[in-house]
Amino acid sequence: MTQVPMEHDHHEAGLHGHDVHDAHHDHPKELGHHWDNLNQQFEAGKLGMWLFLATEILLFGGLFCGYAIWRGNHPDIFAYGSQFLSVKWGAINTCVLLLSSMTMAMGVTMAQRGNKPGLIICLVLTLLGAFGFLGIKYVEYSHKFHEGLLPGIAFYEKPSDSHIWVEIEEQAGDQQETSIATDVAESKEEAELQMARADLPVMPAAEATTNEPAAIGPSGLNQSRVVQEEETYRVFYKEGRIAAQEDQAAMAEYAEHPEEAMRELEKHPLQDPDRPPNAQKFFTIYFLMTGLHGIHVVVGVIVILWLIYLTFRGRFSPHYYTPVDCGGLYWHVVDLIWIFLFPLFYLI
């Protein structure tokens, strides 16, 4: 017990006391003076980390609860909004996070074995995974921002740089043109019908306007109706063939690039009459949950960088690697949250 003030001196002495510690074998330099042994210190540190992780689960839990309530009330909004997320990128991100979780767990094994180069390689790979995830998330987020698929009332703004938005002027112009075209066609039809009627020598007004099959009418009417029907069929046939060709082209494009073709076939939600009311709710909860998760990934990047720094400084050994283990536990929870976020948002 007389050694207690001496130990205190060691701690005061700080970094230049290494040699003293190494010589002093019953008191390893990593052991805090308030612990009995390294194992107790490790277990206590880990317990504290798990308590923190439990609060993390509850933090995300609030948002998962909000998700459950909103989805329970408006399943149509979630089914609709999910179309605008890319399953491909979501699945790739899941794989990236799972692999980086694996390299992190391998890093802990490396630290336990005292393999410093191995630990650094594992941590760097984990860091690359984190950057990969953030990079893909950036691509996804910027797509949402350009398309104006934003949370809250911002959803109801004209998108800044959209691929699927149709300009209102164009739309109005198209409508006008088509309406003129229909008018012309209608008047032409009307004229033809009148001419057909004029051919008839005698025809009661009631029969002329009837929609009954032409066979019951007088022969003149019968013939003119056949001509008219042929014309109508020709138009329909032509239109049908054009439509079929367009369909074929669309199908071929879809077979080649399903992603892009789908995007082209999509309508911007604001211009889509099938958009369910309050469709912005999907993007609100999407940005809240993936955003909070993204912040955790950024914090994870900082933690991993710090671990790499400490490893280079030679701070870890088989009997002291608590920071690696706790950083690893944190990184696994980030992965855990994403395991639930992926099916809940992308796979509806």
Place this chain on the structure above:
Amino acid sequence: MSHEHTEANIEHHHPKGHEHAGIGHAVPMWFLAFICAILLILTGITVFSSFVDFNEWHMPEMNLTLALIIATVKACIVCLYFMHLRWDRPFVSFIFITSVILLALFIGFAITDTKEYQPLVDQNDSPLIQDRLTELGLEK
């Protein structure tokens, strides 16, 4: 560094029970890779199952149920093997499972409550949104 030993060295120089011995349970690398492969396969199954139309077999909620079951299995695998819960003291698992149970209670009661008020939910666009749509000339 004098504190960096290989596992064999530790076993040799510091027999078990000595406070300098390596601490914690070291999981072999091949086993971690094997666990990761299982997780990746389960991810593939989740993605595949999301494209199956269970309405054909009159199971409309099956996609969500299946996705959540697979996600829970994946989460358990991550906790047990990547996070070492399988080899840790049971008290650590107790803390984590408690938080998950509390969360389940929280969400469970919230959903039951929400179901009670389901008929009162306004299914129309909120007035603010309707005004904004009118401004944009996009009202339905």
